[in-house]
Amino acid sequence: MAEAEVLYNIKFKRARGNTDGATPSTDEPTYCNVNYSKAQRPGSKQPAASNRRSGVTSERVALLVLSVLLAAAVTALGVTLYKNTQTMKSLQKLQEECEAKHLTDDSDERLMKVTFCLTEILSKTEPCKVEQTSKPPPVRDETCPRCEDGWEPHGGKCYFFSSVTLTWDQSRTQCRSMRGDLVVINNREEQEFLECRLSEKMETAEDKFWIGLTDSKNESEWLWVDDTRLDPSLTFWLLNQPDNWRWKNYDGEDCVRMGVKNGAKDLKIWVDESCNSPQKSICEKPEKA
Incomplete structure (x- = not known):
């Protein structure tokens, strides 16, 4: 909407001088029209545009930071779930392979052989390996377990x-x-x-x-x-x-x-x-x- 304009009629008095030094005669009025818009009316306050722009920019930056953090958290959760799923699939596959080898055995003997098979496979894993670029003095790493699980x-x-x-x-x-x-x-x-x-x-x-x-x-x-x-x-x-x-x-x-x-x-x-x-x-x- 266009800003409305207000017309002010201002009246001035001007004295007419006398070249002969006589008493001045009656003052004559003079009129002058001055236009002001409402936004520019004397005494009114107008907010600074720069302050408004600064507030909007800060809000956008905060929203962007929160979006990045949320995306990172979702990504980390997805990776963790994926790793757990792959581990469960691997264990299930190992069990199926061991059971397939002993399908013709009776139930007790089959259970025993499947247990041996899984134990042998899992015991071959090395849960604690530390690669070193140089050869330090032979100091025992007490953080590594001395025996496998169950021993x-x-x-x-x-x-x-x-x-x-x-x-x-x-x-x-x-x-x-x-x-x-x-x-x-x-x-x-x-x-x-x-x-x-x-x-x-x-x-x-x-x-x-x-x-x-x-x-x-x-x-x-x-x-x-x-x-x-x-x-x-x-x-x-x-x-x-x-x-x-x-x-x-x-x-x-x-x-x-x-x-x-x-x-x-x-x-x-x-x-x-x-x-x-x-x-x-x-x-x-x-x-x-």
Whole structure:
């Protein structure tokens, strides 16, 4: 809308002079018209255009910054969801591949073999690798785990206490699939550690664990799985053991299991047993370098 104009009629008086020095005569009025627009009327205030432009610019900058932050947050969330989805798909694929290898087995044996397969695949991953450009002094990185998940560190070795009941040979196969073997007990301190852990894990008196000791090659010639002979001064046989009892199995008892619920003060908890008897087991392997 065009601004309205206002007409002001201003009246002035002008005196007529007398060249003869006589008294001036009556003043004559003079008129003058002055136009003002409403926006320019004297005494009115008009806001500065520069202040308005500055306020609009600040609002636009703030809105732009908020938009960028929101876009970044949405992008980060999308990347995280994508990575989680890919991980779940990979694990599902591994499980399907392991199950496909053992479709003809019965349910119990199939479950055991699938478990071994997944354990072997996952154990091959290296969760903690630190690449260094130079060779620093050999200092142990304590931030890296010494043993894989499910394994317990002690005395420079990692121990796995399997809750699956298998024959002695099957238990050894399980340990080997995880790059270990049935435990070889080298000293009294190691026996103390194992006895303490088993006393916590055993549920019943017969809930025992295979160790890597057998005389299956030659009767009464006890050998560890690393082919070392049993040291007679370092044995922990339970009273009246080994007895090679043939009542349950004609071939006798050629493998060793261990464990006493609630522990034993003298650490003598070894018992010979038929190698075909299903038992839990103890695996061991060296700690990571």
